[in-house]
Amino acid sequence: MSTVVPPDLTHASQAVPLSGLNQLLDLAKKRSPDDQNRLLMGVAGLYESAGAHGGAPEALADIFIALTRSAEREIRQVLAQRLARVEWAPAALVRMLAADEIEIARPVIAASPLLLDEDLLQLLSDCSIEHQIQVALRPNIGAAVARAIIAGADPAVMTALATNRTAQIEASVFADLVGHSRQLAALRAPLTRHPSLDEALALRLYQWVGDALRQAISDRFTIDPDRLAEAVRSVARTTAGETAGGQVGAVDWDAPPEDSDARLAAKLHAAGQLRPAYLIRALREEKLGVFAHGLAMLGRFEVTQVRRALDGDTARPLFLACIAVGLDRAAFPAILTEIRKLNKGFPRDPDSSAWRLAERSADQAAYEFRLLMADADHASV
Structure with missing residues (x-):
């Protein structure tokens, strides 16, 4: 396999002409992923070295960013790990990586000294909930960022x-x-x-x-x-x-039918018959306990977490749990209506549309559900 040598641009001072940059990118795309990785890491090393000797030229920054943008996901992920804590990288490149897929963005958002509050505010405005969560976890975030989160x-x-x-x-x-x-x-x-x-x-x-x-x-x-x-x-x-007017609370989950509900859900799960569609069937058959245990098994949740979601003052956690196991978000209003009929009006919602959240993947919904339903008295969040 041939060795890919990064271009020597340490003395360049102007932006790379668009035609020349496109030629370089075309050349990079024709290489194998390993060659592309070596090329990008070579440019990274060249940029770091140039920065240590009076500053990297604009042309090199242009190439560094363009090569990263066209690189495969795995290569961008490796680069993000390398650049997560450095101060010499191009700020525009760091911002680009911070807005990339969350697995690429996470180390950069968590630690990069080049991300300013205005960059974090942009991530809160434009990126996924997972990006927003990582911004909220970033050490020493500023007051403006905290205000935006609340x-x-x-x-x-x-x-x-x-x-x-x-x-x-x-x-x-x-x-x-x-x-x-x-x-x-x-x-x-x-x-x-x-x-x-x-x-x-x-x-x-x-x-x-x-x-x-x-x-x-x-x-x-x-x-x-x-x-x-x-x-x-x-x-x-x-x-x-x-609770005046006869509203005395939701289902008593410790009542005797709970054991049989758990056994039925476990039997169906072992037989491969516990699917999202069955959860809807359980509600139609007025088997709320089976629904709760089935939802917990399919989502790999604690059944106590599902119970708290069913008995909550907002339907958001229940919505997230349903999305996590593959139930269609369009079916959730009907599911919520059935559950409230069986559960004395719970989960309640001061704002009946508060559960209407932006699009989530199943994994993202499961993560958020566990975060929201962490045991408030015992579990660390």
């Missing part, structure tokens, strides 16, 4: 931000995040541990978390027990008002 109000992205203890979050924005945690259980555990949580917000959070997180708040802050008790009474009064 304004976007995507549950998975906000949950990722809540786990990021180095993010610069303004006090008013952090208060909004705490407010979102009333409806979004996945936010509660990371917020309880977040360094920006003060006593006033801790008292607010205390109202709607479980016993384990209440204990964590009590251990972290010295709050008058009478104030804590009043906070609990306050949320109890609110809940009582919401």
Whole structure:
């Protein structure tokens, strides 16, 4: 196999003529993937070397970016790993990689010192939920980026931000995040541990978390027990008002039929007969327990996560779980109607269209579902 030698452009100062650049790209495309990889990595090494001797020429940056754009996915992924933490790469190239497929973009978004807040804001605006989640997880993101994440109000992205203890979050924005945690259980555990949580917000959070997180708040802050008790009474009064008129809650999942539902779902799964279409059939036959266990088995979820989705104050997690196992998003309104008939109106939704999320792949939907339904009292998010 012939050796591919990168062009010597260390003394060039102008942009490469378009005809010359196209000729180089045509030549690269005719090479094998291994040759293309060596060519691109050779240009990368040349760019790094030129940068160490007074700065790389514009022509070399043009070639570096053009070769990367035309490279195969695996080659771009290797390059992204190499450039993730360096300061010498062309900023335009780093921005291009950050907007690429998420497996290519992730290391760049996570660590590149060349990405500025304005670049991260662009990713939040233009790219997938997975890109947005990675932006939210990036260390030391600025206040403007955090504001944009909360304004976007995507549950998975906000949950990722809540786990990021180095993010610069303004006090008013952090208060909004705490407010979102009333409806979004996945936010509660990371917020309880977040360094920006003060006593006033801790008292607010205390109202709607479980016993384990209440204990964590009590251990972290010295709050008058009478104030804590009043906070609990306050949320109890609110809940009582919401359930007035006979609304006493969703299905009792610990009732005896639960065991037989689990056995039936497991039997169908073992026989290869548990498919997405069967979940719809189970609802039509009023077998909500079978639906819950079947959904958990097909999605490889914990059945407790599915139960919480079915009993939630928003249908978003349930929608994500259904998409994750291959149910058609167009069928979800009918599925939701059937479930509410069987589950005393749950999952409820203050905004009946809140579940209408942008297009997700099955893997992406499963990831978001697990993130949203992480055990608020025990699991780390």
